[in-house]
Amino acid sequence: xxxxxxxxxxxxxxxxxxxxxxxxxxxxxxxxxxxxxxxxxxxxxxxxxxxxxxxxxxxxxxxxxxxxxxxxxxxxxxxxxxxxxxxxxxxxxxxxxxxxxxxxxxxxxxxxxxxxxxxxxxxxxxxxxxxxxxxxxxxxxxxxxxxxxxxxxxxxxxxxxxxxxxxxxxxxxxxxxxxxxxxxxxxxxxxxxxxxxxxxxxxxxxxxxxxxxxxxxxxxxxxxxxxxxxxxxxxxxxxxxxxxxxxxxxxxxxxxxx
Amino acid sequence: xxxxxxxxxxxxxxxxxxxxxxxxxxxxxxxxxxxxxxxxxxxxxxxxxxxxxxxxxxxxxxxxxxxxxxxxxxxxxxxxxxxxxxxxxxxxxxxxxxxxxxxxxxxxxxxxxxxxxxxxxxxxxxxxxxxxxxxxxxxxxxxxxxxxxxxxxxxxxxxxxxxxxxxxxxxxxxxxxxxxxxxxxxxxxxxxxxxxxxxxxxxxxxxxxxxxxxxxxxxxxxxxxxxxxxxxxxxxxxxxxxxxxxxxxxxxxxxxxx
Numbered sequence: 001x002x003x004x005x006x007x008x009x010x011x012x013x014x015x016x017x018x019x020x021x022x023x024x025x026x027x028x029x030x031x032x033x034x035x036x037x038x039x040x041x042x043x044x045x046x047x048x049x050x051x052x053x054x055x056x057x058x059x060x061x062x063x064x065x066x067x068x069x070x071x072x073x074x075x076x077x078x079x080x081x082x083x084x085x086x087x088x089x090x091x092x093x094x095x096x097x098x099x100x101x102x103x104x105x106x107x108x109x110x111x112x113x114x115x116x117x118x119x120x121x122x123x124x125x126x127x128x129x130x131x132x133x134x135x136x137x138x139x140x141x142x143x144x145x146x147x148x149x150x151x152x153x154x155x156x157x158x159x160x161x162x163x164x165x166x167x168x169x170x171x172x173x174x175x176x177x178x179x180x181x182x183x184x185x186x187x188x189x190x191x192x193x194x195x196x197x198x199x200x201x202x203x204x205x206x207x208x209x210x211x212x213x214x215x216x217x218x219x220x221x222x223x224x225x226x227x228x229x230x231x232x233x234x235x236x237x238x239x240x241x242x243x244x245x246x247x248x249x250x251x252x253x254x255x256x257x258x
Numbered sequence: 259x260x261x262x263x264x265x266x267x268x269x270x271x272x273x274x275x276x277x278x279x280x281x282x283x284x285x286x287x288x289x290x291x292x293x294x295x296x297x298x299x300x301x302x303x304x305x306x307x308x309x310x311x312x313x314x315x316x317x318x319x320x321x322x323x324x325x326x327x328x329x330x331x332x333x334x335x336x337x338x339x340x341x342x343x344x345x346x347x348x349x350x351x352x353x354x355x356x357x358x359x360x361x362x363x364x365x366x367x368x369x370x371x372x373x374x375x376x377x378x379x380x381x382x383x384x385x386x387x388x389x390x391x392x393x394x395x396x397x398x399x400x401x402x403x404x405x406x407x408x409x410x411x412x413x414x415x416x417x418x419x420x421x422x423x424x425x426x427x428x429x430x431x432x433x434x435x436x437x438x439x440x441x442x443x444x445x446x447x448x449x450x451x452x453x454x455x456x457x458x459x460x461x462x463x464x465x466x467x468x469x470x471x472x473x474x475x476x477x478x479x480x481x482x483x484x485x486x487x488x489x490x491x492x493x494x495x496x497x498x499x500x501x502x503x504x505x506x507x508x509x510x511x512x513x514x515x516x
Contacts, residue, residue, distance in 0.1 A: 044383050045346025048306060063321045088303025097354060100381035120404075121379055123358035125302050146378070 002092070002108040004189070005076040006174045006225040008181040010249035012042075012070035013222055021205035021230045023061050025078055035091040036061065038076040039104040040069045041178035046102045050091040073176045077106035082129075089126035093174075094134050096122055098141065099148045101177045105134040108227060109170030109186055133171070137161050151180065152254060155246050158182060159256040162244060166258070174225065180248045183225050185239035191225040192236045193251055201231040221250030260350070260366040262447070263296075263334040264432045264483040266439040268507035270300075270328035271480055279463035279488045281319050283336055293349040294319065296334035297362040298327045299436035304360045308349040331434045335364035340387075347384035351432075352392050354380055356399065357406045359435045363392040366485060367428030367444055391429070395419050409438065410512060413504050416440060417514040420502060424516070432483065438506045441483050443497035449483040450494045451509055459489040479508030 005022045007015050019038070036058065037050035047069065051060045077092035084090040092106040107130035114129055114136075121142045122135040140161055141154070148154065158175070162184050165171050171186040183189055194201075196219075198212035216222075225247070229236040239245065246254040263280045265273050277296070294316065295308035305327065309318045335350035342348040350364040365388035372387055372394075379400045380393040398419055399412070406412065416433070420442050423429050429444040441447055452459075454477075456470035474480075483505070487494040497503065504512040 042310075042346040045308075045310075045349070047308065047346065050303075050305060052300075052303075059321060059325045063317060067317045088300040088305065091303065095353070097381065097383060100383055102383055122355065125355060125358055125360055 002080050003078045003227045004106055004108050004172060004174055004225070005074075005230075006176075006181055006183060007071070007074040007222065008176075008247035008250055009072045009220070009222045011217075011220050012072055013220065014068040014070050015074050016065065016068055017201070017203070017208070017210045018224055018226070018230050019065060019076065020208055021203040022076060022078070022226065023065065024205045034079040034081040034086045036076070036078045037091045037093050037106070038064055038074065039093045039095065040071040041073040041104075041176065042069075042071060044101065044178060046095065046104060046178065048093065048095050048104070050088060050093075052086055052088050052091055073178055073181050075104050075106050075174045075176055075181070077108075082110045084126055084128035087126070090128045090131075092130060094131050096134070096138050098138055101148070103138065103175065103177050105173065105175045106130075107133060108172040111165060111168040111171060114165065114168040133165050136165065151246070155182070155254045155256065159244050159258065163242075163258045166242065172227070180246050180253070181225075182244060182246050183239070184244040186241060188227055189225060189239040190227070190229050190236040191223055191239065191245070192229070192234055193221065193223045195221040195250070199234060202233045204230060204232045223247045223250050223252070260338050261336045261485045262364055262366050262430060262432055262483070263332075264434075264439055264441060265329070265332040265480065266434075266505035266508055267330045267478070267480045269475075269478050270330055271478065272326040272328050273332050274323065274326055275459070275461070275466070275468045276482055276484070276488050277323060277334065278466055279461040280334060280336070280484065281323065282463045292339040292344045293337040294335060295349045295351050295364070296322055296332065297351045297353065298329040299331040299362075299434065300327075300329060302359065302436060304353065304362060304436065306351065306353050306362070308346060308351075310344055310346050310349055331436055331439050333362050333364050333432045333434055333439070335366075340368045342384055342386035345384070348386045348389075350388060352389050354392070354396050356396055359406070361396065361433065361435050363431065363433050364388075365391060366430040369423060369426040369429060372423065372426040391423050394423065409504070413440070413512045413514065417502050417516065421500075421516045424500070430485070438504050438511070439483075440502060440504050441497070442502040444499060446485055447483060447497040448485070448487050448494040449481055449497065449503070450487070450492055451479065451481045453479040453508070457492060460491045462488060462490045481505045481508050481510070
């Protein structure tokens with residue numbers, strides 16, 4: 001299975017510490033070597049890096065690890081191919097535009113017998129179940145609303161569509177429009193909210209510790225969401241199967257359990 | 259004004275030589291320091307690197323110069339802001355999906371009094387006239403066809419839309435779907451087709467020479483298109499104002515003069 005990493009903050013923050021451990025799962029400490037990707041929102045804009053090489057030895061991954069891009073919303077993905085060949089068009093995260101916003105989506109799981117009809121607004125470019133599911137959600141939202149509804153209404157509709165897709169199989173995902181970040185747990189997803197007083201955190205995948213108190217201000221709040229906890233000295237919250245959370249400004253704002 | 263660089267080939271080729279001279283125009287040898295971007299198609303997938311820092315000292319540009327990504331279609335852009343502030347959402351190239359294909363667009367120029375109505379399918383995220391023009395073209399094509407027409411019909415319709423937009427001001431652009439690359443000249447655009455026997459070429463912007471005969475096979479054919487010729491010992495063809503060309507497999511295939 002693939003691995004997901006997300007970050008949602010109330011102030012632009014770099015993800016270097018979390019990515020340091022996470023990227024090693026792509027071919028070094030774990031077996032997810034079929035490509036990877038990471039998207040950083042900066043205001044309404046987004047930087048999307050994707051690569052069909054394993055993240056542990058990707059030049060693009062080396063860039064991301066050395067380049068402290070500050071962002072309020074980040075989604076990263078390391079791929080273990082289940083459906084769709086290994087090529088660039090099948091690398092997550094996927095990007096589309098809706099209502100003049102970029103949306104970013106990454107999926108961990110496997111949807112069986114899911115065959116979306118050709119969309120009027122959105123169609124998959126690659127051959128993954130994941131991009132097809134993303135396009136299905138975007139298509140349904142766009143068909144329902146010409147302009148964006150309020151966040152609670154939107155969240156409820158995404159929850160309804162998610163439950164439908166969840167019926168086809170494993171559907172852990174992350175979705176962001178640069179303002180909020182939504183996570184859905186099907187089998188495995190954990191999160192932590194870091195805020196003052198900030199802890200010193202130690203990575204599971206590598207012997208690296210960072211004292212967040214030295215790199216943050218007292219008002220900073222950062223939510224990190226990952227398939228498997230990235231640190232071994234902090235308390236991560238395990239999401240429940242069927243649980244969906246909308247994070248904004250570094251904290252859970254809306255929750256849905258199906 | 260901005261600078262454009264495009265490459266269309268009959269076999270995946272790296273753009274390192276051309277990019278070596280081109281990237282220096284972003285803040286070193288010329289004054290286009292308001293961001294830059296480059297898109298590489300790989301099959302149906304696309305790598306899009308954008309940065310709101312000058313290309314001459316951008317870490318992302320350093321990566322691109324060291325990482326020989328091979329592609330049949332590349333579009334690069336160095337920005338000198340005319341409309342829209344300097345931020346990531348306003349960096350070219352822009353990307354959208356249509357008919358299950360990614361399309362990439364970059365513009366050099368300035369469109370006056372161009373105010374597109376809100377699109378049903380496509381809307382700009384940033385505040386440039388360029389992205390608005392791209393969305394206008396995409397919107398019109400998608401409204402006309404639910405599935406892609408043949409290339410000649412598509413080219414003729416893009417030429418019609420281009421003439422309309424050209425009425426608003428300077429509109430040099432490059433557009434690619436990964437199969438073909440279309441260039442339109444409003445004020446300044448040059449191209450060259452390189453094929454066997456391959457020449458040794460010398461960069462204008464830097465004292466670098468490459469002997470293409472040593473890095474190609476006899477069947478390779480590469481079209482390079484740039485605002486200003488990149489080499490000083492080859493014969494570049496100047497496009498005419500109102501001329502639009504569709505390149506495929508490294509050579510002009512369709513031409514339109516308005």
